[in-house]
Amino acid sequence: MNIVSGRLWYSRAAVNANSCDVAVIGGGPAGASTAIYLRQHGYRTVVLEKLRFPRFHIGESLLPANHRLFDELGIHDEVKARGYPTKFGAEFVSQCGDHVRKFYFREALLPVGSTAYQVLRSDFDHIVLNRARAVGTDVREQATVTAVTPKDDGFEVAVEPKEDDPYLLHASILVDASGQDTFLSSRLHLKEVDEDHRRFAVFSHFRGIDRGTGEDAGNIRIIPFGQGHWFWVIPLRDNLTSVGAVVTKEVLREHRDDIEGYFEAAIEATRALTRTMSKAERVEPVRTIADFSYESSQYAGERFLIVGDAAAFIDPVFSAGVLMAMSSAKDAAKAIHTAFQTNNFSARALRSYEREHRRKLRIMSRLIRAYYRPAFLEMFMNPVDMFGLKAAVSTILAGSDERAFRLRWRWELFFFIGWLRGYLRSNRTMSTVCSHGCSVHPPLSPPLRGGSATQ
Ligand SMILES: Cc1cc2nc3c(=O)[nH]c(=O)nc-3n(C[C@H](O)[C@H](O)[C@H](O)COP(=O)(O)OP(=O)(O)OC[C@H]3O[C@@H](n4cnc5c(N)ncnc54)[C@H](O)[C@@H]3O)c2cc1C
Numbered sequence: 001m002n003i004v005s006g007r008l009w010y011s012r013a014a015v016n017a018n019s020c021d022v023a024v025i026g027g028g029p030a031g032a033s034t035a036i037y038l039r040q041h042g043y044r045t046v047v048l049e050k051l052r053f054p055r056f057h058i059g060e061s062l063l064p065a066n067h068r069l070f071d072e073l074g075i076h077d078e079v080k081a082r083g084y085p086t087k088f089g090a091e092f093v094s095q096c097g098d099h100v101r102k103f104y105f106r107e108a109l110l111p112v113g114s115t116a117y118q119v120l121r122s123d124f125d126h127i128v129l130n131r132a133r134a135v136g137t138d139v140r141e142q143a144t145v146t147a148v149t150p151k152d153d154g155f156e157v158a159v160e161p162k163e164d165d166p167y168l169l170h171a172s173i174l175v176d177a178s179g180q181d182t183f184l185s186s187r188l189h190l191k192e193v194d195e196d197h198r199r200f201a202v203f204s205h206f207r208g209i210d211r212g213t214g215e216d217a218g219n220i221r222i223i224p225f226g227q228g229h230w231f232w233v234i235p236l237r238d239n240l241t242s243v244g245a246v247v248t249k250e251v252l253r254e255h256r257d258d259i260e261g262y263f264e265a266a267i268e269a270t271r272a273l274t275r276t277m278s279k280a281e282r283v284e285p286v287r288t289i290a291d292f293s294y295e296s297s298q299y300a301g302e303r304f305l306i307v308g309d310a311a312a313f314i315d316p317v318f319s320a321g322v323l324m325a326m327s328s329a330k331d332a333a334k335a336i337h338t339a340f341q342t343n344n345f346s347a348r349a350l351r352s353y354e355r356e357h358r359r360k361l362r363i364m365s366r367l368i369r370a371y372y373r374p375a376f377l378e379m380f381m382n383p384v385d386m387f388g389l390k391a392a393v394s395t396i397l398a399g400s401d402e403r404a405f406r407l408r409w410r411w412e413l414f415f416f417i418g419w420l421r422g423y424l425r426s427n428r429t430m431s432t433v434c435s436h437g438c439s440v441h442p443p444l445s446p447p448l449r450g451g452s453a454t455q
Helices: 029-039 066-073 076-081 121-134 183-187 249-268 321-342 347-371 374-381 389-397 405-425
Strands: 002-004 007-009 019-025 045-048 089-093 100-104 138-140 143-151 154-161 167-176 191-193 199-207 220-225 229-235 240-248 287-292 294-296 304-306
Touching: 019 029, 019 154, 029 045, 029 066, 029 121, 029 321, 045 121, 045 143, 045 167, 066 076, 066 321, 076 121, 089 389, 100 389, 121 138, 143 183, 167 183, 167 321, 183 304, 199 249, 229 249, 240 249, 249 287, 304 321, 304 347, 321 347, 347 374, 347 389, 347 405, 374 405, 389 405
Parallel strands: 019 045, 019 167, 045 138, 089 220, 167 304
Antiparallel strands: 002 007, 089 100, 143 154, 154 167, 191 294, 199 240, 199 287, 220 229, 229 240
16 A cells, blocks of 8 residues: 555556456546545546547636545645636626626635636646546546446446457446446436526637736636526636637527637627627637536446436536536445445445435536526626625535535525515516616627627
8 A cells, every 4th residue: 555645545456457346437527536536445447538638628617615625636736736827706797898796705604715726627637537547547548438238247348449459348336427428328318408408508718818907817707698698708827718608509500500600799799708808819619519408317326326427417607517527426436435345236325426416416506597597697696795695605606515504594595585586577588688787788699790799
């Protein structure tokens, strides 16, 4: 045994090339973190990742609650050393740019942490995967899992390496961390798409956006527009800024032939963006991701668990994806350890993981669903600052999953007020005028081309 970062790690046990305790599909934050947590108990773990890292990934804004997990995973020093911008909070900005509401993590009701990082995911995900390797995980990149077959004593995993012959790997337990590929839930027909929140994202990286100065320069900005659409603006290292729009599937259908044109027109129609983008230059292609939100009806079954985005993806508005991925990894590793200790790999035994992960996801998904209702959106734009309600919202925005009573009653009151406001004002879909209620705004679903979208 040897000791790394003050923790007890088992020395690298030789993993038979064709057999292991746990096979993990996918080397993103969920898969790599599962492997690191499992290595803390000494399990022979193989991570199978279809790409070679570093690889591009969207999802750059992290939360303060990530930090505790970074410590446990032994990656915090390296993350700190990368010089990522520090995020002190989240800003909700009206489309005109005149109205800004800020939620600072330091104002949270419970001490979750006052800062978070805005990371380049290619770089960040590589840190986590390298850490998994460093603690003794057998990480196999450019190795695609093409099929899995349940056996009495585990799973037979079919692997296709990019530059080698296909082979079979036997694992006592299988973890699906394949992200939005949803390897298991798609094949087992467990995947349920949320038709009410079927969205897609269009995004890119820009250089030269004016991000302001001082601590607010590191904040994420969320700019609601149109009917349930919003922009994110995330400051990254090296003067890069990530800008993306999350819109409904109708927009995708309408602009399918020219998504890039749509993205440019939507930016042009948003003064909160054009004000800061006069010198901006796009430095990455315009990319899209379609068809979220979804979840698997089961997160665990006989000898398998599903973690991270492979289990559920709700919506990125509050930047909780990486946190949920890593925390599901921790809970899954705990359930796997218990399964090995008790020699009980049944679905029932592994469901302890599912219960805990669903509880955490529910906290965030409730807030996300509320965000898409006008009465609640108005509460984000004009927070009710009594009874510590804003502090309670800031606590959840920081990523807390605490059950403390002083948080819970405020939380329920927040939802009650939102519901009451909606009831009294009839809960329309999100306003088509500026989220602040101004009437001076350009059309919010910009036409594909033409001058009417510009100001
Ligand atoms: C538009 C958008 C914006 C987002 N913004 C944020 C944000 O600001 N903050 C945040 O925290 N989260 C954000 N997220 C969510 C975040 O990106 C994800 O929650 C996070 O990446 C989940 O990690 P994961 O490990 O589960 O999946 P991934 O990071 O996607 O990793 C899955 C890995 O599995 C591999 N894989 C897939 N299939 C196979 C196979 N058959 N064989 C081998 N390997 C395979 C893939 O190559 C990939 O590397 C956003 C998501 C979207 C869509």
